[in-house]
Amino acid sequence: MTDDKATLERAQDALRAVNYPGFPRDIVTLGMVAGLELLEGVIRVTLRLPGGRSEAPGELERAMAEALAPLGVGLELRIAAPAAAPPPAQAEPPAELLPEVGAILAVSSAKGGVGKSTVATNLACAFAGAGLRTGLLDADVHGPSLPILMGTEERPQGAGGNRFHPVDRYGVKCISMGFFLDESSPVIWRGPMVAGLLQQFLRDCEWGALDVLVIDLPPGTGDAQLTLAQQVRLAGAILVTTPQEVAVRDVVRGLRMFSQVQVPMLGVVENMSSFTCPGCGAEEPLFGHGGGERVASAAGLPVLARIPVEPAVRIHGDEGEPIVRAAPDSASGRAFVQLAVELARRVGLSATPSAPGSA
Template sequence: MSPEFIKEALRNVRYPGFSRDIVSFGLVKEVRHENGSLYVQLEVATKDPKIPEQIFKDCHAALDHLPDVGSVKVEITVKDPQGAQGASSEALQGKSSIPGVKRIIAVASGKGGVGKSTVAANLAVALAKSGAKVGLCDCDLYGPSVAQLFGSHERPMANERDEIIPIEAYGLKLMSMGFLLEDRSPVIVRGPMATRYTQQFLRQVEWGELDYLVLDLPPGTGDIQLTIVQTVAVDGAVIVTTPQEMALIDARKAVSMFAKVNVPILGLIENMAWFECDHGQRYYLFGEGGGVREAAILNVPLLAQIPIDPQTRERGDAGTPVALIPAAEHPVSAAFQEVAAAMRAKLPVG
């Protein structure tokens, strides 16, 4: 029985809480079949004891009934993700840094329509305005927004090493599927191809020297999110939600996903928190204070409450993010400058 045959059987074992299997997740370190005995060595970086227990049971369920197998021995080495520093800790989780990039921040949401891409774009702009060297990678392959948000229709070129040269706008380096497609062209790819594109955006783009690379993740907790966290060492995630319970339910799922893969939550942003009329009256169209309460329940910082603001929408449509306005002249821009300051305090670059 070949190692490839054994690994194919192990592809039926999912990492708990995800659709991806333990083979593609990089947990299988060794497989052997000798004299009817099957030996499998796994390595897991987690603080949750239930994860290796479930994987152990599922491995036996997948292997015990294989032909010509007398006994099955599954050994799982559990590593503390906080127990080592630098490259060794990252290696235990199958991740590594992007050359030249000091910090990676993921901006995520549990569901679509909460303004995650607008938040990611304006956070990147605010970080750049603070003096940092910043890149923004649009990892939402099916609904890319960065090209529109920055008003660019350029097509990326390649360098002599066949790396994609990112588009530059307002002092940021940008990469998005939107730069590669016509406006009305859909992205129709299955999971493996989406994984390949995502890895190319992270690994085969000439990002150069960056203090921060902001990742605009697609909504949900699917293959692309898992590909990202197992491909590169994400320093932390910002969760975007709107105040209503329907959005908060999915935000909790996003928080849980990052906890399972040992990515710290940097904080929560409540978007579309209210609408303020010209006479100063606030209307809480999606409920009041849902993000405040959720941040307290999750024990994570509430980084900002962003109101529904016509100028923010108009500038997004025009390709000039609202964070480009001086903070003293616009409250939403000021809020994003505060979030950027919090990110720099949490994730200093020296």
């Protein structure tokens, strides 16, 4: 009996070496191991897979078997029923979060600094400018950029208990860790985990009825992405890349992660795709070219938009008014509106975004 217990403990330790495909975290830490039993010469591992999957990726099963082999036991893999999602401690009903939100769009990239936050804020302003009820959630709890890019440091108002209202800016309902970063709302710090904070943004924020919620993800393929995929039904994710080869490789990695958790991928945004010389009007492919296409063809996805490099994008961002509002007739302003139109079409939003500025 004690031997069995020791073997199970060793098995659990061994499984800590097995990452979920596409994620930098192991299946034990991610809470996917729902049960371990020792049978004759075999360990039966019950996994709870994200997104209600009923089959484990083949490479995961192989990696688990390899991890257990040194213990002299085989692997019998079982998948827990999808309904077994762990309820929060206060036993709230397991109802889906954000039932009043029409479409939730995640703006993502495995790579940092490619313009995710710039795309997310401009997209949200373009949607709002078209009269869509729009929210913007900054899921980068460690490096929030929404307050600067949207030009507001307003504090979210309390809404009773742990709940709070989003901040309204340019007709967009915004929430960001940056709004809570000083003394005002200690409640938000209860859970120091990314997953906990993000869950609070989804669950405790009074979003109300929205047509679309844009989520600005932190770089990488980590906890925020997984939490989102588990907690809400995403209409889809868009991947931002620059034309460089290195960005392409990272984006393909991000793509793989989303497909593992069964989030639909809507397409690729190639940001910083060309630079038009203000003097002579010539187009320069500053960061190389063809990255969007390479990502798209590697993944079978459309290129949804190409956003040129324009100093004004950064300047208006730093000044707190996204270019799609501040200079809607600029090349980037127009490209962002087109991106919004394209996405609205793909996820079935009713209003058609057009150049904003008055929202």
